Amino acid sequence: MDHPLRATLAGELHARPFLRLSGSASMTHYAVYNDGNPAIHETLVHVLCRETGIEPPAEGATHCSVQSPCGWHLKWERHTEFSTFTFVAPRNDQGWFDDLAIRGIPAGWFRQLDGMLLVAARLELVSGDSARATCGAPRDWIGGPILAGSKVLGGGKVFCDWSVPPDGLMRFLVIDEDFREEQGGRLLQRLYEIETYRMMALLALPVARRMARDLDDIHAALQTLMRRMDAADANHNDAELLVSLTHLAVRVEALSGSVGRFSASRAYEKLVLARIQELREERIEGMPTMAEFMERRFAPAMETCRTVWARHDQIADRIARAVDLLRTRVNLAQEKDVTRLLAGMERTARNQLHLQHAVEGLSVAAISYYVLSLTAAAFKALHVLWLPVEPELAEGLLILPVVAAVIGITRRTRRRLQRADEPADVTLRRAVELNS
Template structure:
């Protein structure tokens, strides 16, 4: 077949975009299966070593191992199906035991076929770990519920009939004596593909539920410090409102300290709180996809999550909102203090300018006084020079009335000197105004 796109400019990510929608396909699970799902928080270094650990599992079981890591890896090792999914901050492992077994529920699990000691070498921090027992249902609903309850160690159960009664699910959302959670799925009329989708949603609900709750201890840890900072901010703001005489530098130092603590808290919590909101939305989406019907005497999964998970998520959201609110309040208080400081500086500048203006007037008056003395001094020296010239003319035999001429010259010289000094003074004033 001819490729009509060969001559066109095709985006380099086009194939990857197509593959993305199919990168995590639903599993196909038969009615009798024992499943174990584990989610571990991982760093990039641990993730690389986890892939080597996955290759080791294949070698131990005599199977060819994967050469390249992918976001979702799935493979069958005899009666054991393994699935590894890499997410943003955690990695999940799903082990499906398809071997025939007559044992009681949860006696055999998805881990039963793993080589001894392999799981203990898995790197990362375990967040979610639970078993899912998938079995065919019976016609008697009462005996079916009684059978299911016997295998949850007397714990209070949550259950529902998803997809309009096509199956029945019970779970405790608690850790049992083996340190794993437990869910039991009884299939009424679902195909293997439908059952695989149901189990996948169930695993995602429990995993995302636990991931969303990771922020709750952090929110509880930050709350007392936020209460203290909130009280301090109220006192500082009230002092500003009462217009008390405050030390602006000391006040700004307190606000800077609060702002630094808030930024440190935000650095610790922003990602965690944002992730909590994202995981919570995923939980709600998966619950809607279950389309649950109520099982008599039990809360449905949606009712349980609404009653228990939603308040925890709202607590985390409220702490995040308080951090943002405190940050804005610190900014506004700092702005008010800076405004007070600017007004104080303007007042000081105005007083300084008034003082400089008074000094300038005094200097001007002193300058006028000095100008008068300078006119007399200059005139005195000029007249002395004229007198020396007259004496020289008189000694050379030129006759004239020296006292008369000197008397007439004195006012003329003083007048000329005064006019010259004033002209120089006005010239400098014009230069200053021009600049």
């Protein structure tokens, strides 16, 4: 009875559960990004499982959660553009931010991440007596230039400086003062998601900066072309201007290949803001909250991306309008040329008509002359046969009838030809009137 996709879609809500943590825990989180080799994500997780003796995920799986013999727990997730490796280990000492969560992982596996590691962070969840001692001196563990912190979820505190220390792993310190069940695991996951999505969103910033320089060049070239279009002698180089505008349109269209990056950036930005809102932050006197820190540092970068893409669309619209204007002017110039050509054709036809009338007069005289000559020859032949016919008299009497007959035949022929040519003349006159 069930649809083939029912079980899959229903299970999607439970596909990536939060970590269940009780007591202090150490977490190391990596986000791997490689847009040129999507298969590397599955390769990395299978190599890790093989080298550490844990069961690899099933073929085609996008996430797995498995316990390692080395003491840490692996949570792997495959996203659209990146994958994450999260290692968690329970902590029974106070060696915060050490390698507890990644002990036993071969160094060769980490070397495979070279050039692909976008996020690397260590998160410490401190509870019990250690929480009270650590909460009083977060600077002992996080030494960045600006320390951000806040009370979260009504039962703990979070501290971070959003900077990368010499060991390359960003630090988050989470103090469990009164977390309810599973709140600690959910909080840690939200924190590393904030950092991961933040970095993914910022991938659009270098693209936006490069695009801004290209748009500056295109805008300057467009301004120059618009001034040339407005010049007094612009009609003489419309074809050249149209070619130049077409080249600009091609350059702008080539920049449209980044639309996917900007769209993804907007989606990641929404996720970052949603995860921060889920923290339900309360201010700790003397330091900014995470929301305030993001508003100051992260929001301007995202606004830059939005502004550059909006500018790209505006310049593309301006070029399209300029091309339309230039094409309209070219069409008008062509219509004027066609009007002049049709008017010239009409004058030529009229001259030909006058010439035809003159030729017809000469033709009447010539035809009449030849007809009368033939008639005179005939009468002379009859006169030789001793018929009572005077050739000169007969020829003289036939002059008027012959001329009248030739004129009648010529006019009848002309009227017949005019009736045949009338549709073409009407079409020509209408074309001239429309173009004038």
